[in-house]
Amino acid sequence: MNSKAIKNNTILLVDDEEGIRKVLKITLEASGHHVFLSPDGESGLNTFIQENPEIVITDIKMPGIDGIELLKRIKNLNPETEVIMITGHGDMDLAVKSLKYEAADFITKPIDIVDLESAIKKAQDRISITQNISRYMDDLENLVEEKDKKINESQQLVTIGQTIAGMSHAIKNIAGGLKGSTFVLEQGIDQENREYLKQGWEMMKGNIDKITKLSLDLLNYAKTTKLDFKLENPNTPAREIVQLMTHRAKEKNIVFKLTPCKRKKLVLIDCEAIHNCILNLVTNAFDSFDELLGSTRNKTVNLLVKIESNHIEYSVQDNGCGINDTLAISILNDFITTKGMNGTGFGLMTTKKIIQEHNGTINFITEMGKGSRFVIKIPLKTTRD
Template sequence: MTDDILLVDDEAGIRKVLGISLADLGYTVHGAENAAAALTIIETVRPAIILTDIKMPGMNGIELLKAVKDRYPDTEVIMLTGHGDMDLAIESLKFQATDFITKPISEVALTVALQRAGERIDMRRQLNAYTQNLEHLVEEKSRQLIEAERLAAVGETVAGLSHTIKNIAGGLDGGMFVLEKGIELEDTAYLQQGWKLVRGNVDRIKTLSLDLLNFAKTDRMAYRPVDPGQPAREVFDLMRSRAEAHGMDFVLEVETGLAPIQMDPAGIHQCLLNLVTNAIDAVLDTEPADGEQRITVSVSAAESGGVRYRVADTCCGMDEPTKARLFQRFFTTKGERGTGIGLMLTRTIVHRHKGTIDVDSQPGKGSCFTINLPDRPR
């Protein structure tokens, strides 16, 4: 039972008599002769139940009810009214009064009204407790779900990484077997073939290690204003000799007048490097549809603001099932040469910039990867 109760009535006699009855019921009674005094007491005592006369000088009981419900909506207010004020009493129910009692006040009516108020208070407390428990339960289940998803992702990553390492180890075993045969037979062709296999798989180990290190760095993006053309020019200068050594037409197109945007230049450099490296490998592995071996890197303003990067090649293109799996963990189209991390890393970096990456590719018509970055990623 709630200990504190506020009795508001301009008649001192009623406050005294009714106060005794309330005290006998176990309440600590606070009295107020008008609504203004009641509001002052409410600020200090915060009673859960208020009994107030409807007709009082100055602010009447309904106005007090409205003020209490506006400030303390959980407070239960019981109205005291004379027989001639029934319309006002009924009106008070529209403003969320708990009940009303007619004067002279009978002990039975008072007990029933107080019991109803107490039941509402208890029900509200139970509801609040249930809501809090439900929130804690949802929070705990959400935490467990996130943990389960994290463990599943870790398991999937470990499984994919183990498969990749197993393939590399198998390649090294094969290379060493050929080398041993070459040494045993003193066969130069075997030696060259075995060494090529070993060197290729050692390169895969190096690439895998670098990709994993770069992936770990994606949580530490260092954003600053950068000329959007800068990462593209750096990648172009870095990869031009390799492309030209294989007879490819390597083109860089940077729109003039591009404004600096907030980005992590090292991250975007890594994205473009991955895409250009993939394009060169794709062109080397396939016969171009139009007889040309061409890779184009372009930088332009995006329609919605920010910058757009495109890396296009003239390789044989990809079908829909391949495109659907491009950004999955450890999926690669490079066979034994790929790690399946590069495009996953690229997408992660782009998403850290709040950007998007899309691919347009059709068999026989080449591929074009498009990165759109906003001018402010955070």
């Protein structure tokens, strides 16, 4: 990440049309912004590294490094930067692609200054919210350092702070996706283009699913009510997941196999909660192949249920992309996602919480490029007392 502090109220405008650069610079400076100009992606990136502006406005179509590539590199250097994309008629596919890399907003050519100012204002509001959260986090961390005696309480506050920070990121992602869907829908309506309407509607539905999942995850995570422990067949939640995911496995060309436990024994678990945990692990395993575009490997995911002498074991093994060392340290404890708009980073945190409430453990082994195996172990209890 770029270590330099973001300069407030600065905008980098990257556009290969000199006319647009000139007019926008005059207009934006008149409304009090400090503006840097670049005629192409390459020099835009250099200016970005030197000046660290808070907002970048870039044309989507440019020779050399185009707007999407620029967006991608800027987000890599400093994810907090808000990038507004300028799109022309017929750039819809590019606009949709840029959503994946967390573009903040879209402005269509010919540029309407009122729209542009409103997009800038919204981007600035988002930046100040993020900065406030990070200041809040710093304060909490200081609190922890200062108050040795109250360390437990303070750490809880830090966890809450991290949860809020992660949540706001997840919500921001979904809001971005909804914004993108409305943009595609509006273009579909303006241009009477059925294809865009269909595309926008699909995106909208996807984002509604995401917000539904996020609110369920949040509820699960925040739930303080006791789990509903009952004597159950340990294979039941695993079989439910197979039913639920078999269709998706076929679509994604994944061989998804369950090896159920053969011992006929009822165990004390909260079946619904364990269902959610396995679902999270299996979904992650399915997603682990998305990074391997173009690979010809036979994709397999194995779900295994075992009863050992003193614990029940659920394991999910994939031969997908694996997890790098840096990521591996935090995925079970922090809101971390590498899936951009398609993930919230909630899955493993919620899973760990549920397993801990069963007095169990969750661990994993992984190798980059080869795959991962997540293992849940729950102490074996076969009576209610």
